[in-house]
Amino acid sequence: MKQGIIIKGIGGFYYVKSDEDVYECRARGKFKNINVTPLVGDYVDISVLDDLKKIGVVEEVHPRKTELLRPSVSNVDQAIIVFSIKDPMPNMMLLDKMLVLAENSGLEIVICFNKGDLDSAYDYEAVSHDYRKAGYTTLKTCAITGEGVAALSSILKSRISVFSGPSGVGKSSLLNAIEAGFTLKTGAVSEKIKRGKHTTRHSELMELKQGGWVVDTPGFTSLSMLEIDPDELWELFPDIRERAEDCRFDNCLHLDEPGCAVKEAVFSKELSPQRYESYVYLYKEIVDQRRKFRKW
Numbered sequence: 001m002k003q004g005i006i007i008k009g010i011g012g013f014y015y016v017k018s019d020e021d022v023y024e025c026r027a028r029g030k031f032k033n034i035n036v037t038p039l040v041g042d043y044v045d046i047s048v049l050d051d052l053k054k055i056g057v058v059e060e061v062h063p064r065k066t067e068l069l070r071p072s073v074s075n076v077d078q079a080i081i082v083f084s085i086k087d088p089m090p091n092m093m094l095l096d097k098m099l100v101l102a103e104n105s106g107l108e109i110v111i112c113f114n115k116g117d118l119d120s121a122y123d124y125e126a127v128s129h130d131y132r133k134a135g136y137t138t139l140k141t142c143a144i145t146g147e148g149v150a151a152l153s154s155i156l157k158s159r160i161s162v163f164s165g166p167s168g169v170g171k172s173s174l175l176n177a178i179e180a181g182f183t184l185k186t187g188a189v190s191e192k193i194k195r196g197k198h199t200t201r202h203s204e205l206m207e208l209k210q211g212g213w214v215v216d217t218p219g220f221t222s223l224s225m226l227e228i229d230p231d232e233l234w235e236l237f238p239d240i241r242e243r244a245e246d247c248r249f250d251n252c253l254h255l256d257e258p259g260c261a262v263k264e265a266v267f268s269k270e271l272s273p274q275r276y277e278s279y280v281y282l283y284k285e286i287v288d289q290r291r292k293f294r295k296w
């Protein structure tokens with residue numbers, strides 16, 4: 001028996017990296033019976049059928065630390081949420097939504113503002129301010145000049161990280177800058193729509209030479225919030241959570257309740273009005289989604 005990690009899954013085959021080899025494996029039939037589908041990121045035990053051809057069978061899937069649905073990857077430690085300072089301009093509502101989804105999955109989070117070379121007027125300071133204040137780690141990077149790439153690289157060491165963010169912001173370019181060997185396809189930003197092409201498809205773990213794994217996919221692709229309880233949404237905003245202790249009511253949702261410390265903090269600008277607006281907007285979106293898609 002060998003131990004390894006599933007780095008890719010295609011058409012019922014699992015590619016398991018064990019030591020320096022990659023084994024092409026089928027999964028034991030018992031997994032179907034116990035309703036377990038091996039996932040990329042799973043730590044597994046395999047038995048080797050052919051050590052020359054590197055063929056094996058997945059015998060056991062170790063308990064998962066985390067389990068993401070979109071992309072479908074287990075044991076992810078952290079989300080690197082990438083936006084660009086310009087081209088395209090960051091959509092803060094989308095950033096807040098991705099943050100909520102990553103928080104809900106229990107991931108650690110780093111926000112990366114890329115295309116630092118296009119930052120002429122301290123835009124980075126402005127766009128990152130609310131997030132640094134909320135306690136998030138933010139980085140200014142540039143895939144072209146290499147600014148911030150070493151800092152990002154050290155954050156990736158010895159962990160499984162998923163790169164998320166809209167297309168065209170430079171996720172693949174950053175990964176290529178971190179490790180020249182990756183040569184991921186990058187898509188030029190279309191001048192017409194200012195949106196990058198979708199060039200990344202399967203979820204696949206890519207190993208860093210320094211140690212650690214990264215997943216380059218569009219990330220949180222469908223952005224469905226259905227699994228989030230609207231009444232618990234505020235807990236996924238660390239800056240709101242921090243104020244909520246002082247609300248008059250224990251079950252305050254920070255919408256229209258009297259004595260709400262969160263709203264007070266918004267009025268006094270101690271809490272970012274934009275972050276609060278995102279909260280209210282996303283709360284309504286979840287309630288709407290549930291009304292449409294849930295059978296009561």
Ligand SMILES: Nc1nc2c(ncn2[C@@H]2O[C@H](COP(=O)(O)OP(=O)(O)O)[C@@H](O)[C@H]2O)c(=O)[nH]1
Pocket residue numbers: 114115116117118141142143144145166167168169170171172173174185186187188189196197199
């Ligand atoms: N000016 C500038 N352009 C960049 C930077 N990083 C990526 N790009 C360009 O942005 C486009 C989209 O990059 P890509 O890596 O495919 O983005 P992805 O869709 O997020 O993976 C490509 O034309 C890249 O050359 C950067 O730091 N600065």
Ligand SMILES: [Mg+2]
Pocket residue numbers: 171172173185186187199200216
């Ligand atoms: Mg890409």
Ligand SMILES: [Zn+2]
Pocket residue numbers: 244247248252253254255257259260261262263
């Ligand atoms: Zn409140």
